[in-house]
Ligand SMILES: [Zn+2]
């Protein structure tokens with residue numbers, strides 16, 4: 001069986017590390033001397049107390065996607081106080097700040113996401129979240145279990161540092177505080193996709209965008225990134241298998257959708273293991289839930305399964321769709337059942353622009369120290385930052401938030417009740433983002 005891969009994203013892989021490496025060597029000394037860079041490196045550490053205060057405030061008061069009302073209000077007030085032009089209510093609760101520098105130049109966008117998750121916090125902290133809500137009909141806690149509280153605090157800090165050097169900035173900075181990165185509530189639009197739709201990358205038109213994600217399993221002080229495809233494209237799918245209901249004691253008089261669904265689940269495993277060229281790029285097909293039946297002695301009429309697909313390449317992406325449909329419908333047909341497959345294309349690949357990455361990685365090396373900046377393998381998780389990157393060159397990286405001396409095995413993953421971030425990461429976050437912005441503007445100036 002042949003697979004029609006385009007090779008579009010992954011073919012760039014091998015080349016890029018070399019390009020990035022050259023830029024590291026070329027970039028480091030060029031940026032280090034800039035007065036703006038020096039000023040950022042001095043001012044950011046002085047902000048640490050405020051950063052911790054902001055982060056703890058947001059941590060203790062998390063809000064779910066498209067409901068970040070109080071969070072947005074605090075962010076907007078902060079930006080206004082700094083003399084930054086502010087738009088509110090963008091894509092529901094988003095806040096956009098525009099800081100026009102005293103000198104002409106390009107427009108750089110910096111993005112932070114603001115939403116929490118329906119997770120009950122288990123970490124024993126004085127600023128632990130006690131917020132509860134109803135989510136999809138269930139009572140649950142609300143927690144910043146992905147660390148977006150640190151992202152808000154970091155970008156507020158960046159705004160404060162950059163506003164203080166407004167007259168010297170050769171260009172414009174757009175601060176994007178985005179709602180609903182983790183997804184909008186059912187029936188609503190949201191997140192980066194809606195921000196883009198509502199024109200956040202226009203007026204003034206953005207030339208490049210930067211963003212970071214805290215990582216609870218990367219040691220504090222370290223930064224990780226990857227040129228090109230970095231995080232996966234995501235699809236959600238459902239398979240409805242319809243058979244014929246009958247008494248559990250007389251299976252021959254019906255069509256059993258449970259047995260059929262079991263065969264489909266097993267056969268779907270062969271998409272990744274037997275249909276895709278995994279030397280080209282990884283892929284994942286997961287069934288996350290199976291619902292069917294009510295009691296021991298009834299073979300039900302139907303079974304519903306839901307799952308997710310993760311890919312890094314357009315050709316593999318469409319091929320998984322094709323096989324998912326073929327396998328489900330032909331197995332169902334062979335049993336006398338039917339299978340209806342629905343696929344929702346959710347997020348595109350988070351793709352770091354190769355040229356931009358190569359140009360900016362020297363900045364991160366300079367800020368964190370060369371030995372602390374590492375290239376990592378692709379992540380099969382996803383990020384809606386990808387929607388900005390579809391429109392303008394963007395660079396997204398990971399900031400270490402794991403306490404020093406802790407092992408990855410001990411550090412709780414994101415989205416879990418024990419998720420924990422070391423606040424020692426905040427100043428490096430501010431320095432990284434602020435320096436990416438000013439180094440980008442200054443480099444454009446000297447071009
Ligand atoms: Zn998350």
Ligand SMILES: [Zn+2]
Pocket residue numbers: 146147148181213
């Ligand atoms: Zn996140």
